[in-house]
Amino acid sequence: MNKRFFLPFLALILLGTTQLFGQASRTLTLEESIEIAKDNSPLSRAATFSLIASKWRYKSFRADLLPSLDLSGNIPNYRLGTQTVNTAEGIQNVSFNNSNANLGLSINQAILPTGGSISVTSSLNRLGIFKGESRYEWSSTPFSIVYNQPLFQYNNLKWRNRIEPLRFKIAEKQFVEDLEDLSFTVTQSFFDVLISKINVEIAEFNVTVNDSIYNISKGRFEVGSLAENDLLQTELAYRNAEASLTNAKLTYQRAEENFKALLGLDDTIEIEIEAPETAPDVDLNFDKALALALENNSQSLQFRLDEIQANQAYDQAKRNGSFTANLRAEYGLNDTAIEFAEVYDNPGDLKSFNIGFQIPIFNWGKNMAQIKAARNQQLATANSIEYQRLQFELSVRSTVREFELLKGQVELAKISDNIAERRYDVSKNRYLIGKIDITNLFIAQNEKDSARRNYIQALRNYWSGYYNLRRLTLYDFAEDSPIYHEIEL
Numbered sequence: 001m002n003k004r005f006f007l008p009f010l011a012l013i014l015l016g017t018t019q020l021f022g023q024a025s026r027t028l029t030l031e032e033s034i035e036i037a038k039d040n041s042p043l044s045r046a047a048t049f050s051l052i053a054s055k056w057r058y059k060s061f062r063a064d065l066l067p068s069l070d071l072s073g074n075i076p077n078y079r080l081g082t083q084t085v086n087t088a089e090g091i092q093n094v095s096f097n098n099s100n101a102n103l104g105l106s107i108n109q110a111i112l113p114t115g116g117s118i119s120v121t122s123s124l125n126r127l128g129i130f131k132g133e134s135r136y137e138w139s140s141t142p143f144s145i146v147y148n149q150p151l152f153q154y155n156n157l158k159w160r161n162r163i164e165p166l167r168f169k170i171a172e173k174q175f176v177e178d179l180e181d182l183s184f185t186v187t188q189s190f191f192d193v194l195i196s197k198i199n200v201e202i203a204e205f206n207v208t209v210n211d212s213i214y215n216i217s218k219g220r221f222e223v224g225s226l227a228e229n230d231l232l233q234t235e236l237a238y239r240n241a242e243a244s245l246t247n248a249k250l251t252y253q254r255a256e257e258n259f260k261a262l263l264g265l266d267d268t269i270e271i272e273i274e275a276p277e278t279a280p281d282v283d284l285n286f287d288k289a290l291a292l293a294l295e296n297n298s299q300s301l302q303f304r305l306d307e308i309q310a311n312q313a314y315d316q317a318k319r320n321g322s323f324t325a326n327l328r329a330e331y332g333l334n335d336t337a338i339e340f341a342e343v344y345d346n347p348g349d350l351k352s353f354n355i356g357f358q359i360p361i362f363n364w365g366k367n368m369a370q371i372k373a374a375r376n377q378q379l380a381t382a383n384s385i386e387y388q389r390l391q392f393e394l395s396v397r398s399t400v401r402e403f404e405l406l407k408g409q410v411e412l413a414k415i416s417d418n419i420a421e422r423r424y425d426v427s428k429n430r431y432l433i434g435k436i437d438i439t440n441l442f443i444a445q446n447e448k449d450s451a452r453r454n455y456i457q458a459l460r461n462y463w464s465g466y467y468n469l470r471r472l473t474l475y476d477f478a479e480d481s482p483i484y485h486e487i488e489l
Contacts, residue, residue: 025270030190030463033263037186038179038485040264047178054171061164064157065112073103076128099128115155119146121332124343137336138343144332144350151327151355154319159312166305173298173474179485180471187467189259191460194273196252198456202449203245209428210238213441216432230438237442276459281407282466282477284400289473293396296474296482300392303385310381317374321367325357396472403469406462413451413458420444420451 028036038044082095104123111117125139217234220226260267294300333347360367427444430436470476474483 025272027272027274028190029274030187030276033190033259034183034186036265037182037263041182041186041262042264043182043185043262044179044264047175047182050178051171051175054168058164058168058171061160064110065161067107067109070106070108071104072106074101076101076126095131097130099130101126101128110157111149112157112161114149115153115157116147116149118148120144121146126340135338137338138340139334139336140343140347141332141334141350142344142347144330144334146328146330149327151325152319152322153324153326154316156316159308159315162308163305163312166301166308170298170301170305173296173301176474176483176485177298177471180467180474180483184464184467184471186262187460187463189255189262190273191456191463192255193252193259194275195453195456195460196248196255197273198452199248200245200252202452203241203248206241206445206449207238207245209445210234210241213431213438214238217438225434233438233442275456276463282469284404284469284477286397286400289400289469290393290396292473292475293392297392297472300389303389306381307385310378314371314374314378317370321360321371323357323359325355327355329353399465399469399472403462403465406458406465410455410458410462413455417451417455420448424448 076099078099080097082093084091085094102123102125104121106119106121108117108119121141121144123141123144127137127139129135129137214234214237217226217231221228221231256271257267260269260271265271330350330352332350334350335343335345335347337343337345424444424447427436427441431438431441470483475481476483
């Protein structure tokens with residue numbers, strides 16, 4: 001085939017293969033890495049599923065506040081035997097042989113403010129008697145309304161109505177925090193890879209330079225212009241550089257594998273890390289950051305939830321340990337008949353009303369002990385929350401204060417990196433012309449390597465501080481807006 005046609009044809013084949021099997025290599029910035037992790041990371045999926053589970057738990061609670069429709073009953077059950085009964089003639093054993101079946105439909109509604117319930121029921125019952133002449137009897141309750149009201153008792157539904165919405169709101173905040181925590185973790189791992197890569201580059205450069213210096217030193221030693229001690233020092237530096245390169249490559253490989261796993265990338269994909277410059281400039285002050293953290297962070301909501309739950313436990317202990325009563329009222333219609341067709345013909349009134357009560361008289365101080373325990377736990381929780389809230393505020397203030405210093409450290413580290421690199425170049429040239437000894441050259445080399453690592457570490461600290469601040473406040477200072485992540489529920 002003519003080369004003029006073959007080469008474009010081959011390029012099309014290679015392009016199609018790349019599109020078919022995915023990109024084999026890609027260059028990643030920090031922001032791109034974070035977005036990939038949010039889409040693909042197992043940690044991101046775990047946070048999503050956790051929020052979805054909380055959403056369904058909240059929906060389950062909301063359903064408890066709405067009417068429910070229930071169908072109940074039993075298939076015909078059969079009983080044969082004898083039982084002891086009291087009669088005018090005395091105690092006698094009476095035999096029985098019957099079956100029973102019933103079916104009922106009810107609508108039930110909980111009453112949130114009072115903790116009571118109301119239900120409307122319709123039911124049908126069939127009794128089969130197989131002693132002597134077999135027969136069936138029917139009974140019906142076409143309509144029955146029952147109101148049940150606990151008096152002076154613990155209202156669990158009312159407390160749940162305060163707790164469950166707050167718990168779901170915490171879950172929503174926690175989801176955003178989990179993704180911001182993932183951003184923070186990706187940042188740490190990203191710079192682990194970057195620092196490992198820089199160490200490999202430094203080690204490769206040092207091997208090349210120390211190899212050249214060692215060869216130059218051998219030549220000078222052979223002509224008698226270099227002491228044997230200096231020659232051995234250059235050889236040792238060369239061997240150490242080779243060992244450092246091997247260790248640096250292993251460290252880089254481990255960091256890269258961990259980074260890919262965190263992002264959810266296949267290990268066969270080759271990646272290149274592109275070092276960031278700096279994080280966005282943000283205008284911060286203590287009061288704003290603290291107000292955002294107290295408003296948005298789930299920890300503040302958790303403080304409120306802990307306080308409510310402590311109050312709930314105290315209320316429950318008080319209610320359960322004191323006088324309680326229960327009111328039950330029913331009104332409806334019922335009827336009985338031998339024939340099914342007549343069971344709804346002439347229903348009569350069905351009325352009932354009763355109040356039951358329970359008064360604890362003596363139980364060896366158990367109720368009082370439970371009340372005292374709940375009260376002191378309530379006080380312990382309140383004091384613990386007060387301390388935790390103070391620690392949280394101090395953490396936010398400390399984070400803001402540290403972040404304001406980090407950008408200056410990045411600028412200083414960058415200047416030091418440039419100075420150390422220029423100093424090393426000058427020292428290397430002066431060594432080559434014999435103006436300085438090998439010790440001063442190695443000092444300059446170590447300072448250059450250290451300054452480069454310090455600059456990357458300063459970048460890492462700055463970006464980590466930036467995402468840590470976002471995680472605490474759930475606020476995007478670059479966009480000047482709250483952070484919100486939407487998912488399909």
